[in-house]
Amino acid sequence: MKINEVEDLLNTPRANIRYYEKEGLINISRKENGYRNYSEEDIQRLKKIIILRKLGVSVEQIKDLLSGDAE
Numbered sequence: 125m126k127i128n129e130v131e132d133l134l135n136t137p138r139a140n141i142r143y144y145e146k147e148g149l150i151n152i153s154r155k156e157n158g159y160r161n162y163s164e165e166d167i168q169r170l171k172k173i174i175i176l177r178k179l180g181v182s183v184e185q186i187k188d189l190l191s192g193d194a195e
Contacts, residue, residue, distance in 0.1 A: 125162040
């Protein structure tokens with residue numbers, strides 16, 4: 125899935141998606157042409173991140189939660 129499709133599906137700006145990638149919250153595979161290719165697993169992880177951010181959880185706390193360093 126391309127970033128514009130993810131953006132529409134999750135109703136989240138691509139800047140946020142790229143920020144989460146830059147911060148290491150998601151690791152997106154790339155096609156041969158360099159385009160990001162979002163899997164269903166990536167979408168599910170992004171949904172969790174978006175919900176946690178809406179609840180006021182910081183990016184650092186989300187990193188800890190996703191890595192298993194926090195509950």
